[in-house]
Amino acid sequence: MAKSILIVDDDEMVCMALTELLKPEGYEIDTVWNAKEALERINKKRYNLLILDIIMPEMNGLELCKKIRANEDYNEIPIVFLTAKSRKEDRELGIEAGAKLFLSKPISPDKLLKIISETLG
């Protein structure tokens, strides 16, 4: 059964590009543009990996991450931040919020594929 990944990013281009990259690899990709939609989506479906942006309107990625972790179903699901932020404290905040990895944009597609593949096992 194909692994499902939910990508949460307010940048449509990023969502499209990641879908293009990951779909051929056999992952099932869903994309949403904000935190509210993301929360709705995870209640309907159980994803194997969540990729979150941080800077988003209304609710940022860090908050979203905490909410998702609050959901019992998502206690152990790997969450990866993929964000334009790169500072050390942002990284610490991200880990604190419950993410497994903190990746800074831009990241080479090969590296990203490798990390995702390793994360999902």
Place this chain on the structure above:
Amino acid sequence: MRIRAKLFSVFIILVLLPLLVLASLSLGRFRTALQKASEQDLKHLVRYIYYICNVHKEMSQSKDQAVNSLKGEIKGLRVGKTGYAYIIDGKGSLIIHPAKEGTNIIDSKDSSGFEYIRAMIENALTLSEGELGTIRYQWINPELGETKPRQKINKYIYFKPWDWIISAGTYEEEVYEDLYKTERFIIIIVIISIAMVLILTIMLSKLLTNPIRELTDVTAKMADGDLSQRVNVTGTDEVSVLGTSFNRLISQIHDYTSNLEKMVGERTKELKESRERYRDISRFLNSILDSSTEYAIIAIDLHGTIIEFNKGAEKVFGWKKEEVVNKENISITNTPEDMERGLHSEILERTKNEGVFDVEMYRIRKDGSRFPAYTTITAIQGLSDKEKGFVEIVRDVTQRKGLERELRETKDFLENIMESSVDGIITTDLKGKITYMNRSMEEYLQYDRQKLLGIHISQYYVKGIQQARDIMDILRQKERVGNYEIEVKRKDGKIMQIQTSLFLLRDDNNQIIGTAGIFKDITDKKLLEEKLKATQARLVETSKMRALGELVAGVAHEINNPLMASQTILHVILERLTKDDPGREQLELIGKCNDRIERIVDHLRKFSRQMETEFISLDINQPIENALIMTGQQLLNHDILIEKRLSNDLPRISGDINQLEQVFLNLISNARDAMEEINRDKILTISSSSIKEDGKPYVIVSFKDTGIGIPKENLDKIIEPFFSTKPVGKGTGLGLSLCFGIIESHGGRIDIQSEIGKGTDVRILIPVDSDSPLGRRLNSGSCIFIYDPLTL
């Protein structure tokens, strides 16, 4: 008249006196004779009655018989006009009396209250036999209508046998009546003779004195000036001879006097004229004296007595001329102290020797008030040596003194202000020569100001005479200049920056007489301003960097999303293409573009990234060595020789070792690039040492290359972000500006000196670690720039 008087006296002595003596002698004798005869009559009468009584007694008749016989006889007896005889007894009862027989008249009184009957009876009883008594008394007989008492005389005798007093009395004047008649006659005769003699005497004297009097009259008229009179000469007597010679004398005198009169007339005319002239001059002088009401003019003699006192003196001293002239001494106008000191006499003594003497002293008015007076004393000399004295001209200078004091106070006041001004104040004459300078100006220039007076001001201008001319040109146009900046040389050669306000000085006629300037030392202010400007520039640079950093961070973030999308899509497309697809090459080109964008953004992000810096106490040589380890091989590959001159005993600084290493790596990289294309020896000299600047210790690191150098016009720009002369793609233009930011955050600075074709020397100054406020501030973590050496 004297002659007449003499004649009269002779007449009196020779005629009148004997006549009067004769008359009085004969009268006296005549009177005595008459008196005796009258009294004798009364006596005889009394004695006659006494005898009759005696006869009657002898005839042995009784008393009463005798009375009867006697009565008729005695009553018929009369003495003079009113005189009569009577008999009274010792008790005062009238025995026989023409009118009052039988009455007792012992108590009768005369008009003066004298009891003459009692007195008579008492006296009569004491008389011896046959002796007569006399009594006189005053009596008024009212029966005859008399009002005045008349003297009455009584003769009496005492007839003892019958105790009778026989008395006869009459009014005395009746007794003397004949005598008086004779006297009157004699007196009339005498008077007539005197009158006749007088008339004769007068006539005689007239006869004698008339020619003399005529002579005298003529003389008197002559004495009055009438010389035309002549004496009327008649006869040939002595007086006529005298008259003739007198007339001759008069003629001569007349001649003389007419000559004399002529001469005197001329002289008098002359005198009159000169007196007229003198009077004019005198009037003129007096009017001058009196018209000077401000000046008291007083003339005094040698003793100080006032002999002239003009209107001015009256006004100044309060005395009236009449009160003082020839009455008072000049000392009334001098103060008691001056008099005590003998000042005034000393002044007079000096005036005597020197002629004129001026003095200012206090004088006294009539009311005792004092006033300061300016006195000029002149010794004067009259026609004779005796007429010596002095003239004092006195002026009340109270008002002048007051004005002087006011002026002095104003001057002191202004001078005080000028002297206490912290700004320099200086004035010059029209030629520019210094006429005054205040204490501050003296302190500015450090010269003794007394020595500067009269010296041309341009000597102290740095620009010299040209400066003075420039100032004068402006002043002539504008009258005054404010905030004009000039440079002034001090005595020790130091240059002062002066901000001055200048204006023209004019006299009462609005003529320019000089210039005045207020000088403010702004040397320190200028220095401060410069420092402030530099600080401001640095601050502006810093805030510019901060703003830029924020902007760059935002931009980098925004670019990263599309960049990542682009890279990802490109990757996906390339995966799908076959190895020999003709489109692959172009797509890979896009990939390279993406890589460059990524690098730029990364650099930008590093530039703007904010991260906690870590300041520790360190040796500056350590990051230098670290940087060299990393780049040593690279430099060797480029044929660059490294010369290390690092000092071993440098003071430690407070800094972030990684950031500093980053700065040095950057500088080494720049030096390498600068020496890339030169043919000379490629040498990079790296040195470190310590210096002191403005009293603060610094560590200094220098990177000196032998590269192409930086054009002058670029020196200011190289610290600006994005400025680069490197080929596109080789440098981002952010390296040096990052370095500036880091060094600045260490409280230091970067100096760059460069010469085209020779090389560039970049020097970094960092303050020595101390407990300076700067160090603490840096440690508090407000740094802006961060740098990550690993991602370079």
